[in-house]
Amino acid sequence: MDKKDRAIVDLLKMNSRMSWQEIGKKVFLSGQAVGLRVQNLLDSGMIERFTLVEHCPSEQFITIYMNNSRFAELEQLVGTFAAVQAIYKITGDGCYFIHANFAAQELERFLQQVALYARYKVSHKLRRLL
Secondary structure (H helix, E strand, C coil), X not given: CCHHHHHHHHHHHHCCCCCHHHHHHHHCCCHHHHXXXXXXXXXXXXXXXXXXXXXXXXXXXXXXXXXXXXXXXXXXXXXXXXXXXXXXXXXXXXXXXXXXXCCHHHHHHHHHHHCCCEEEEEEECCCCCC
């Protein structure tokens, strides 16, 4: 990633709805050149997608500690819950890390089903700093 790519990514982080032409004016490239660079960043895996960050009042960070080796079953189960924003296979403390936005009753239902496979630790967001 060169300086132009970094500048494009930084602008997209601030506003992912900017047009290629608007970005091009700021980084001194044509809109078409910006579009090609963004496509190359997507193809190379340097950026994954354009997203919008929704600030939910209820946000959880759940660490999963597997009791058995039924990893695929747990992953499939977790994927069925719309409130799950992301699941990461991790090293260190735990086997998985889940970022979610569950309402209280839905969180309880989720944890009851996860308990068939694993132990868990749930942390709740107090406030977002960045």
